[in-house]
Structure formats: structure tokens, C-alpha cells
Amino acid sequence: MSFTDKIRNKVDELRGRGKQATGRAAGDRRTESEGRGERASADLRQAGEKAKDAFRH
Structure with a gap:
């Protein structure tokens, strides 16, 4: 996840x-x-980015 x-x-x-x-x-x-809805959307994006980071390492 980028800064x-x-x-x-x-x-x-x-x-x-x-x-x-x-x-x-x-x-x-x-x-x-x-x-x-905006909070849920931000939470989903954060979860997706964390999953990407987990698979990269």
C-alpha cells in the first residue's frame, strides 16, 4: 500500500x-x-491494499 x-x-x-x-x-x-457508505468504501479499499501487501511479501 503506497503512502x-x-x-x-x-x-x-x-x-x-x-x-x-x-x-x-x-x-x-x-x-x-x-x-x-464512504466509511465502508474506505475500509474495503484498505483491506484490499493490505491483502495485496500480504501477497507481495
Whole structure:
């Protein structure tokens, strides 16, 4: 996993957390759901990159 991929995934995860918290605070289920989706997407990318790294070594 390259350093830029790690940063990009972390930024996406944090953006998703913020969106989810904002949606929850405002009672906006759509925004909360979008945030949850962004976090899940970032988590999947991180898992995929970790699997690639494991097979390289």
C-alpha cells in the first residue's frame, strides 16, 4: 500500500465519519447513510491494499 493510498483512504474515512455524525446530529438519515457508505468504501479499499501487501511479501 503506497503512502498516498493510505492517506487517501484515511481522508475518505474521516470525511465519512464527519458526514455520518453531521447527519445523525441533524436528523438527516440520507447524510448519515452517505457517511456510512464512504466509511465502508474506505475500509474495503484498505483491506484490499493490505491483502495485496500480504501477497507481495
